[in-house]
Amino acid sequence: xxxxxxxxxxxxxxxxxxxxxxxxxxxxxxxxxxxxxxxxxxxxxxxxxxxxxxxxxxxxxxxxxxxxxxxxxxxxxxxxxxxxxxxxxxxxxxxxxxxxxxxxxxxxxxxxxxxxxxxxxxxxxxxxxxxxxxxxxxxxxxxxxxxxxxxxxxxxxxxxxxxxxxxxxxxxxxxxxxxxxxxxxxxxxxxxxxxxxxxxxxxxxxxxxxxxxxxxxxxxxxxxxxxxxxxxxxxxxxxxxxxxxxxxxxxxxxxxxxxxxxxxxxxxxxxxxxxxxxxxxxxxxxxxxxxxxxxxxxxxxxxxxxxx
Amino acid sequence: xxxxxxxxxxxxxxxxxxxxxxxxxxxxxxxxxxxxxxxxxxxxxxxxxxxxxxxxxxxxxxxxxxxxxxxxxxxxxxxxxxxxxxxxxxxxxxxxxxxxxxxxxxxxxxxxxxxxxxxxxxxxxxxxxxxxxxxxxxxxxxxxxxxxxxxxxxxxxxxxxxxxxxxxxxxxxxxxxxxxxxxxxxxxxxxxxxxxxxxxxxxxxxxxxxxxxxxxxxxxxxxxxxxxxxxxxxxxxxxxxxxxxxxxxxxxxxxxxxxxxxxxxx
Ligand SMILES: Nc1ncnc2c1ncn2[C@@H]1O[C@H](COP(=O)(O)OP(=O)(O)O)[C@@H](O)[C@H]1O
Ligand SMILES: [Mg+2]
Numbered sequence: 001x002x003x004x005x006x007x008x009x010x011x012x013x014x015x016x017x018x019x020x021x022x023x024x025x026x027x028x029x030x031x032x033x034x035x036x037x038x039x040x041x042x043x044x045x046x047x048x049x050x051x052x053x054x055x056x057x058x059x060x061x062x063x064x065x066x067x068x069x070x071x072x073x074x075x076x077x078x079x080x081x082x083x084x085x086x087x088x089x090x091x092x093x094x095x096x097x098x099x100x101x102x103x104x105x106x107x108x109x110x111x112x113x114x115x116x117x118x119x120x121x122x123x124x125x126x127x128x129x130x131x132x133x134x135x136x137x138x139x140x141x142x143x144x145x146x147x148x149x150x151x152x153x154x155x156x157x158x159x160x161x162x163x164x165x166x167x168x169x170x171x172x173x174x175x176x177x178x179x180x181x182x183x184x185x186x187x188x189x190x191x192x193x194x195x196x197x198x199x200x201x202x203x204x205x206x207x208x209x210x211x212x213x214x215x216x217x218x219x220x221x222x223x224x225x226x227x228x229x230x231x232x233x234x235x236x237x238x239x240x241x242x243x244x245x246x247x248x249x250x251x252x253x254x255x256x257x258x259x260x261x262x263x264x265x266x267x268x269x270x271x272x273x274x275x276x277x278x279x280x281x282x283x284x285x286x287x288x289x290x291x292x293x294x295x296x297x298x299x300x301x302x303x304x305x306x307x308x
Numbered sequence: 309x310x311x312x313x314x315x316x317x318x319x320x321x322x323x324x325x326x327x328x329x330x331x332x333x334x335x336x337x338x339x340x341x342x343x344x345x346x347x348x349x350x351x352x353x354x355x356x357x358x359x360x361x362x363x364x365x366x367x368x369x370x371x372x373x374x375x376x377x378x379x380x381x382x383x384x385x386x387x388x389x390x391x392x393x394x395x396x397x398x399x400x401x402x403x404x405x406x407x408x409x410x411x412x413x414x415x416x417x418x419x420x421x422x423x424x425x426x427x428x429x430x431x432x433x434x435x436x437x438x439x440x441x442x443x444x445x446x447x448x449x450x451x452x453x454x455x456x457x458x459x460x461x462x463x464x465x466x467x468x469x470x471x472x473x474x475x476x477x478x479x480x481x482x483x484x485x486x487x488x489x490x491x492x493x494x495x496x497x498x499x500x501x502x503x504x505x506x507x508x509x510x511x512x513x514x515x516x517x518x519x520x521x522x523x524x525x526x527x528x529x530x531x532x533x534x535x536x537x538x539x540x541x542x543x544x545x546x547x548x549x550x551x552x553x554x555x556x557x558x559x560x561x562x563x564x565x566x567x568x569x570x571x572x573x574x
Contacts, residue, residue: 013573057407060573080409087407091400095324104320107313108408152404162407 002071003160003191004033004056009065011051011215025051027215029065033208035159038182038192040206042199042296044304048215049195050088053162056193057085069160081110084153088164088195090145092137098124098148099133102155109156116155123151127181143174150181161185164195179204199297211300213307219299227299231267232292235275236260238285247278263292310410311418318392318422327388328426334384335434338377342438346445366448367541373438374456374540378533381434382492385464386471389423390484393475402574412570420465420472420562427464431457452540459536466527466554467492469561476565492529499523500530527554 011026025048033039041049054060056067058074069079092101099120106116124130127147137145146166153161166182167175182205185192196202202209203223210220219226239259240248248254252275254262266272279286294302322328346369396402396419405415435457443449467488474484498506502519510516531550538545 054403054574057403059403059406061571077409077411080407083407085404085407087400087403089400090404091398092404093321093324093395093401095321104313104317105404105408108310108405108410110310110409112309 001035002032003035003037004031004039004067004069004193006030006032006052006056006067007065009052009055009067010063011048011055011060012063025215026055026062029215029217031210031217031220033191033193035191036189037208038186038194038206040194040196040202040209041212042196042202042209042300043212045197046214047212049197049212050164051215052212053085053164053193053195057083057162081156082159084156084158084161086146086149086153086161086163086166088168090149092145092148092152094138095136097134097136098129098140101137101148102152105152106155111156119155119157123155126154126184127151128177143170143177146170146174146178147181150178154185158190160191160193162193162195165197166194167196167198167201175201199295199300203296209296211303213304218303218307223296227294227296228291230265232263232265233272234261234263234288234290234292235279236287236289237262237279238287240284241282244279244282244284248275260287310408311414314410314415314418315422315425318419319426321392321395322388322426325391328430331384331388331430332433334380335377335430335437338373338380338434339437339441342373343441346441362446362448363450366442366446366450367453369442370438370450370453370456370540371537373442374460374533374536377434377438378460379493381431381460382464382467382529383489385427385430386467386485386488386492389426389468390471390475390481390488392419392423393472394479394481397475397479397574399574406574413566416472416476416562416566416569420468423468424461424465427468428457428461431460435460450540452542455539456536459532459539462551463529463532463536463554466532466558467529469558469565470527473561473565473568476569491526495522496526496528497530499526500528524553525557527557 007030009026009029010024012022012024015021015023029048029052041052043049051060055062056069056074058077058080067074070082072079093104096104102120102123103116106120107113111119120133121130124133127150129144129147129151132140132144137148140148146168150163150166153163163182167178170178179201182192182194186205194202194206207222208220209223209226211218211226237260240262245256248262248264249256252264252266252271254264256262264272264275266275276286276289319328396405396415406412410418435454439450439453442453470488470491471484474487475481478484499519499522502523506519507516510519528550532554535545535548535550
């Protein structure tokens with residue numbers, strides 16, 4: 001089932017001050033997220049990720065286009081009871097304690113007093129914040145704030161959770177903890193929409209990824225699809241003789257990396273096997289053969305550089 | 309349910325920011341000062357007074373208290389509620405609020421109602437206490453004095469609608485305090501007495517028309533206070549115009565705030 005779908009979304013902001021120039025934060029953006037997806041939206045700062053999430057939540061209005069959540073237009077507020085949201089750099093009223101934050105925002109999500117009370121401890125436990133629940137949040141560290149923020153986003157047991165840069169400003173251990181919480185959510189079958197400029201984050205937990213740059217969707221797919229480079233095969237071998245190198249270069253247009261590694265582009269098993277035959281005939285030992293994969297990071301950097 | 313949460317949120321914020329306690333202390337000081345003042349009065353003098361004189365005295369006291377508390381109160385309330393909207397609009401806070409299943413109109417109305425409730429409860433304490441003291445002391449119970457709680461709350465609601473409007477458009481609490489103090493203590497009293505003061509110097513018809521225009525359009529705290537005093541002393545009210553035009557001001561600015569809030573990106 002489609003949980004989120006957008007059609008030709010466009011967002012222009014008014015420029016700052018008196019300038020008439022308008023900032024285009026999102027261009028012709030269409031995509032879908034399905035039930036159970038852990039969807040990662042990746043892009044450099046200023047790409048338009050937050051803008052997209054805010055449009056989906058009715059915080060910012062699209063200049064053009066339309067979006068629907070749970071199959072209904074976002075113009076109708078009802079879907080918001082089934083949504084959790086952790087804003088980027090969220091700022092809860094700092095005179096509240098952790099527990100009171102959950103209570104206040106839980107009630108605002110439409111829960112009853114009794115529901116909030118009974119769930120509050122459960123979710124504080126999930127994010128490991130139980131022992132801090134009576135402490136005013138102005139004393140919390142950034143990591144603790146993020147964990148509380150995630151508990152806040154879960155308290156109404158939403159079907160869809162938006163997390164905008166959930167690990168921003170959090171130390172590596174805190175990051176790992178947050179990641180574990182998200183993996184826990186994934187195992188519960190929740191649909192998660194994650195905004196991040198951190199690739200490792202997305203690579204570790206998302207099953208679908210979209211890359212956004214300057215408001216444009218430049219690539220979308222599963223992590224495998226995005227990182228796959230087509231049909232490049234990497235051979236590592238014993239030392240290659242000059243003869244073999246010549247054949248590889250002239251007949252197979254291989255790319256050589258020293259005497260023990262080369263890459264060939266082959267689109268069929270047959271042509272790949274003829275390369276293997278040649279190597280074997282020339283007494284070259286094949287140490288390993290893998291399909292080349294880009295890391296998401298390489299992919300990302302390449303794509304962004306191509307655009308700029 | 310969600311609407312109620314927004315209202316109680318305002319009250320909790322006021323408690324956390326010590327607005328309530330500040331109000332309580334200020335009111336208590338006024339009450340104690342009043343108690344001391346009333347205590348000094350010679351009891352024999354009063355004992356010899358006839359019923360009607362006591363009634364006049366009580367109403368006189370009540371009217372005087374209203375005048376004293378009014379200025380202190382309005383200023384304090386103004387400072388108290390001026391940060392409600394700006395703090396709500398802070399980045400990272402407003403986003404989360406707007407992601408909740410509640411309409412933007414309800415959010416503003418909730419903040420409005422919460423602020424009024426705050427003022428109302430504080431007035432009940434102050435006016436209620438003054439009323440009890442005067443009544444017990446002089447043995448004359450004038451329940452219409454309690455009407456001033458409603459009138460003062462209304463008077464404040466008018467100001468508060470402007471505070472909300474300035475908060476939504478500029479996100480500045482200082483600006484709303486300055487503009488409102490300027491209005492309440494300078495512009496509005498001048499406009500209310502335009503015929504006896506301003507028109508002595510200004511004889512040009514066009515300028516007089518413009519001044520009249522502003523008088524009718526702007527809130528009328530001074531006139532409302534005069535009406536309140538008349539209500540508690542049982543005098544006839546010549547014109548309800550200040551109440552009606554102030555109510556229109558309130559409705560206009562509250563609606564405009566909601567309209568602008570609904571349109572904006574956050
Ligand atoms: N309220 C706003 N007014 C004007 N410009 C904005 C506003 N919010 C975001 N922008 C601009 O829109 C672009 C996208 O911003 P944003 O969605 O926050 O990107 P990201 O979350 O990917 O870092 C940026 O150029 C940013 O400066
Ligand atoms: Mg962002």
